[in-house]
Amino acid sequence: MxxxxxxxxxxxxxxxxxxxxxxxxxxxxxxxxxxxxxxxxxxxxxxxxxxxxxxxxxxxxxxxxxxxxxxxxxxxxxxxxxxxxxxxxxxxxxxxxNASMGDRFDIRSLAQDALQRIRDQTEDTVYLAIRSGYDGLCLALYEGTYPEKTLKLSVHDRWPLGVGAFSMPLLAFLPDGEVNEIIEHNAVRLAGDELHTAALLLKRVGDTRARNYAVNTIEAYPTMCAIGVPVLDAQQRPIASVCLTAIISRMPPERRERIATLLWAESKKISEAWQQLRSVVAQVDSWRTIQPGRKAQATQVGV
Amino acid sequence: MxxxxxxxxxxxxxxxxxxxxxxxxxxxxxxxxxxxxxxxxxxxxxxxxxxxxxxxxxxxxxxxxxxxxxxxxxxxxxxxxxxxxxxxxxxxxxxxxNASMGDRFDIRSLAQDALQRIRDQTEDTVYLAIRSGYDGLCLALYEGTYPEKTLKLSVHDRWPLGVGAFSMPLLAFLPDGEVNEIIEHNAVRLAGDELHTAALLLKRVGDTRARNYAVNTIEAYPTMCAIGVPVLDAQQRPIASVCLTAIISRMPPERRERIATLLWAESKKISEAWQQLRSVVAQVDSWRTIQPGRKAQATQVGV
DNA sequence: ACAAATATTCCACATTATGGACCGAGCAAA
DNA sequence: TTTGCTCGGTCCATAATGTGGAATATTTGT
Structure with a gap:
């Protein structure tokens, strides 16, 4: 329903x-x-x-x-x-x-405050990503103040969905059907990559769902640890993801949990802002008045 | 050719x-x-x-x-x-x-400095607009510091192409064929508006081309005067427009000319920045390496 | 200069998209 | 409640549209 x-x-x-x-x-x-x-x-x-x-x-x-x-x-x-x-x-x-929608999709500015809060509280680097096709696309990066950095990802980088802690939440919180379709689709371009076989990705999707956040420790970067959560819309579909990275020594299990909780809290705030923007969308935006004519809208000009 | x-x-x-x-x-x-x-x-x-x-x-x-x-x-x-x-x-x-293209289309940030310079030098309000469908769409507004304001337009407003000094340059610097098509298309929704008949618009297109900038004095706002020029790309197609408005008393003919010259100068700078962004576009953006496989690209993951 | 790779065009054919007619929910007036 | 209207959504026979294999043109590499 x-x-x-x-x-x-x-x-x-x-x-x-x-x-x-x-x-x-x-x-x-x-x-x-x-x-x-x-x-x-x-x-x-x-x-x-x-x-x-x-x-x-x-x-x-x-x-x-x-x-x-x-x-x-x-x-x-x-x-x-x-x-x-x-x-x-x-x-x-x-x-x-895109411009016609004003800033209604600009999750970047929507999330700005939340991301900065996370960065300030944790001193670690924080990322914002969205889904773009079959990839996760990094939209923003707030560099941590902690001296030992783990910069592996930059703005505009795109990784296949499910690869990396910023990309995984975008995949894992999708319905099963879509998850399968995406993994299957990406299997072709990930062929030969033993770290990201369809089976492994599927397993990690399960893990992510079970623990309610994505973690990336193993994989290609043994020195760092990343934690990611999705930003969900009203239908519980991921619209974005928030991800934090730090060197692995800063990431004992209990801190991971704390970070995940923090990320979720901020994620919720972002999605509230998003939904708010959605609900006022119905109101008239600008000066224009529509008078549907025979064949096209009539726009009142002037005033 | x-x-x-x-x-x-x-x-x-x-x-x-x-x-x-x-x-x-x-x-x-x-x-x-x-x-x-x-x-x-x-x-x-x-x-x-x-x-x-x-x-x-x-x-x-x-x-x-x-x-x-x-x-x-x-x-x-x-x-x-x-x-x-x-x-x-x-x-x-x-x-x-749109996000996949990074900020390559973000004429708003590209034009930012230019617009501020214009505002600072003239103390008047400056607008940036792009074409969106059959409309001019106002993207940015830099409010003038001169006490008597003429705020008639806000960000996200969209006016039919050719209506208003910010919208006219987007129309007038298009090839004839497209101009006609657009005017014809908009005629339906402008039906009944005596200030913007097809014939009038066409005439104003000619005037704009002749004087090399758009002026809006008459029309619905007798108290204000607006001057607009396009931002042209390498093919001389308008990609945006820059427009300045002031109360009419601040706009004697000689100042209009000066303003137009200023606007054109800044417009040129914007289009240079635009073209620069275009020419480096060919270089690889990010970490990804493409290996075209049988059926899909293979993306090198890791590193 | 030649070959290989890549981009573009052609055209006979049948799959796909079309659009007139229809359905039914919601609403306002009777 | 009924009637009539509007508007979003659906159906399906039909042929026009889009398809894709193959031919051609262009660029690139050696």
């Missing part, structure tokens, strides 16, 4: 075609789905941009299809093609769309 | 179907085009969100089509539906995509 949305026929159609399988819950939207996927893939290459081939390789779509879609997305301004390298990257159109 | 992009067959196909006409330069991408249009429409309603009917009215598309697309966009996270009002608004997915 959570979602009011009246979806009558929630058909899950398995289309097997040319060996490619896709499951769609909305019919008649294949190309939108694909376009969105392509956008995510392009985004995952950050500012460097992705070549056509890379997008094809990362999307399990036909080259011609990808190309056609990228061209269309370019013309719509959602993607832009580097004149020199011909790489495709996210375009200003996305920025413009 | 401006665009390197090798478009061989630039077919303009006029599809007349059920009385709806569309011109497409990329074939086989109707639904992407439509989806993008819907995104823009939804964005134009800001945080309030748009009802299904409003989107239909503003998009000249069929209700069923719009609904299906909105649902798909929702599932992809590019749009979200308010649980209460059922209005559709831009979703976090857009934020995530």
């Amino acid at each position: 959570r979602y009011k949305c009246a979806v009558k026929s929630f058909k899950v159609v398995h289309i097997v075609r040319h060996g490619v399988r896709a499951n769609a819950s909305v019919n008649g939207a294949q190309s939108i789905r694909r376009a969105a996927q392509i956008l995510r893939v392009v985004a995952s290459f950050s500012g460097r941009g992705a070549t056509l081939g890379e997008v094809v390789a990362s999307s399990a779509l036909q080259k011609a299809t990808v190309h056609r879609m990228l061209r269309a997305l370019c013309e719509e301004g959602l993607v832009e093609q580097d004149e020199l390298t011909r790489n495709y990257r996210i375009g200003v159109g996305i920025f413009a769309l | 401006r665009y390197k992009c090798a478009v061989k067959s630039f077919k303009v196909v006029h599809i007349v179907r059920h009385g709806v006409r569309a011109n497409a330069s990329v074939n086989g991408a109707q639904s992407i085009r439509r989806a993008a249009q819907i995104l823009r429409v939804v964005a134009s309603f800001s945080g309030r969100g748009a009802t299904l009917g409003e989107v239909v009215a503003s998009s000249a598309l069929q209700k069923a089509t719009v609904h299906r697309m909105l649902r798909a966009l929702c599932e992809e996270g590019l749009v979200e539906q308010d649980e209460l009002t059922r209005n559709y608004r831009i979703g976090v997915g857009i934020f995530a995509l």
